[in-house]
Amino acid sequence: MTTSVNNNAAANGAAGNENIAANGGMSKLFTTLLVAQIKNQDPLSPQDPSQFVSQLTQLSQVESMQQLASQGQTNASMLASLQLMTLGAQVGSTLQATVSSLNLSRDPVQLRFSLDSNSPANTLVLTGGDGREQRIDLGALGKGEQGYTLDPARLGLADGRYSVRLEAGDKRAVNVETVARLDGVRLAADGGVMLQLAGVGEITSQAITQFKGRAAS
Template identity: 30%
Template sequence: MTTTPGTGVTAATAKTAAASADESKKPTVDYESFLKLLTAQLRNQDPLAPMDASQFMTQLAQLSTVEQSMRSNDTLGKVLDTLKSSGMRMDMALLGRKVEVESNQLSLTGGKAEAAYTVDGQPASVKLDVLNAAGNVVYSTPGALQTGRQVFSWTGKTPSGGTAPDGLYTLRVTAKDKDGKTLNTATVVTDTVAEVRSVDGATKFVLKNGATVDSGAVLSAS
């Protein structure tokens, strides 16, 4: 009995190749598609040139690897979800507590605002500017020329003799060394956590003064 391969085998082979190309475009491995592809390849192979046994074993090994990979991905996904849930519970523990955060958002309440700042290096000049929501400077003063942590206090008084309204302001610290080179600075404020939010999988803390900071900005809690 003689069997002659016809156009059906060629079409099936082309279809299999097209399916393989589509699979390669997927961002993750699809175990079910891999199994269907292997089954179709066996069903439509050329009877005059059957698949080599070693090649078949190689593909079975690949199938096993794909299955293990899918199971590992599922396990890792569950572990990640657990860690996120655990991290969120830990973040919720800061609700209502006073925290020290790296932020330049300064709150003026009842004629009192306070923040701390540090300068990376020995400053020859330090300038402190308080900006309102529109980005306009409402108060300026020279800063301390010492190294280490420094405290800035503001009563809300403006150069014109008026008083700035209560609200959220920005503290800008500009420091330069003796050669006129700008030095890195960091600003720290202390406030109470009023709200904990999860935004795109990341935790955000809303402070009592209205500022929103990342969880990584929290330096200490009391």
């Protein structure tokens, strides 16, 4: 994993250097054309020198913007690589994250709900790939973080991916979170960091709400 990260960072750094080199080549080409333009202008009707200054200023601004954009891409790549290595060191740890779907098998899944006030009636809704809903009555939930163990075997749920949401009786929006083991980390094609959670599947790093450490051996 570390080798892949280093290769990605090096590749992006090289790309940034190539962009800067290309900008330098454009500057040399512009200078050559400008000198040729000055040499070949009509001596009886020379071009206004301020136009040359304006052209040089515009070129300088374009080059500066291109270099800033290239540097920004390089910095973003380095940041993603650093995040990948940092999270990679946490593989095997338990974390809590916001989820909208779960990969269910026979193993129970720990869910969490955070409520800002008491909610008298609540239903956990699971929707399978075939569109069928499984509605689980959770009853009343108090203020604060509440937990629920989802046991697919006891509920007779087939293995597969299910979307998950909590319907509160007062129609408030409540995030569903899970407590799961971090099994892997990878760098996506768009530069984002993706995490593989046991019983959940892949989530983005932005979905993490807590790190809970490693289980005692």
